Amino acid sequence: MKLWLAWLVLQAAAQPPVAEIRPPACGDAEITEFGLECTVKDSCSIYLELAGIEEAGGRLFLSGNFHTGSATLWSLLLASDDEGRTWTEPHPRLRGAALDDIQFADAETGWVSGHIAGALPRDPFLLKTTDGGKTWRRVPVLEESGYGAIDAFRFENRASGVLYLQRRGEPRQRYQRWETQNGGDTWTLREAGPKPFPPLRPRQSGWRIRTDTRARMYFVERLNEKAWTALARFPVRFGECQPAPEPAEPPDAAPPREIPPQ
Numbered sequence: 001m002k003l004w005l006a007w008l009v010l011q012a013a014a015q016p017p018v019a020e021i022r023p024p025a026c027g028d029a030e031i032t033e034f035g036l037e038c039t040v041k042d043s044c045s046i047y048l049e050l051a052g053i054e055e056a057g058g059r060l061f062l063s064g065n066f067h068t069g070s071a072t073l074w075s076l077l078l079a080s081d082d083e084g085r086t087w088t089e090p091h092p093r094l095r096g097a098a099l100d101d102i103q104f105a106d107a108e109t110g111w112v113s114g115h116i117a118g119a120l121p122r123d124p125f126l127l128k129t130t131d132g133g134k135t136w137r138r139v140p141v142l143e144e145s146g147y148g149a150i151d152a153f154r155f156e157n158r159a160s161g162v163l164y165l166q167r168r169g170e171p172r173q174r175y176q177r178w179e180t181q182n183g184g185d186t187w188t189l190r191e192a193g194p195k196p197f198p199p200l201r202p203r204q205s206g207w208r209i210r211t212d213t214r215a216r217m218y219f220v221e222r223l224n225e226k227a228w229t230a231l232a233r234f235p236v237r238f239g240e241c242q243p244a245p246e247p248a249e250p251p252d253a254a255p256p257r258e259i260p261p262q
Helices: 002-014 028-034
Strands: 044-056 059-067 072-080 097-104 110-116 122-129 137-140 149-155 161-166 175-180 188-193 207-212 217-224 227-235 237-241
Touching: 044 110, 044 207, 044 217, 044 227, 059 110, 097 149, 110 149, 122 149, 207 227
Parallel strands: 044 097, 072 097
Antiparallel strands: 044 059, 044 237, 059 072, 059 097, 097 110, 110 122, 122 137, 149 161, 161 175, 175 188, 207 217, 217 227
């Protein structure tokens, strides 16, 4: 028994720290806006999803979103300058949006794909940085609002890139291939059809996000020679959505006391 307890202590000590980031607030406004069925007695759990990871210029970036079981609430972009020990948010959270893959062409220029979530994804966009991830700006893919989401994208350099878009509601042109020659500031449709394009070859970055279902944690891991080393942990469950409790009714006022005549 003592050996078993000692092993557990060593295992706990070997785990990386749980990352500290600001939990999302979710109350009456979010319940109404996203149509959530949350009550005071039966709250809705909020979950974190980590979708993309990339390192550039000595900085580590993570992308994802906060969501309930039925709605995406906010996007999330994280950056770390100390290999995952501490994290900052270089771009504000986007309400009702999700972020997906990340790619940097060099130490300064990078992109994150995203879309507005809902019954159908719409208004696909890229977040773009040209200063190593210190600041980001939002660049739409479509000139007008429309349904669709970015399946994958790839930049050969800071100017030339390709993007695969999936458009719902357009069966004959559901799968589309777009190209850019100005770093994603504008896109040109090159090909469209009813069948998906061959997948892009996966990039080998030396980083990965691993989900531990038993621990209910995400592990951010780096490949060292032939072994993966965990540098940070994030909980999957990240809070709850709950309406404000109704104010208690005041107690019944006592009847006025009768004053006897003088």
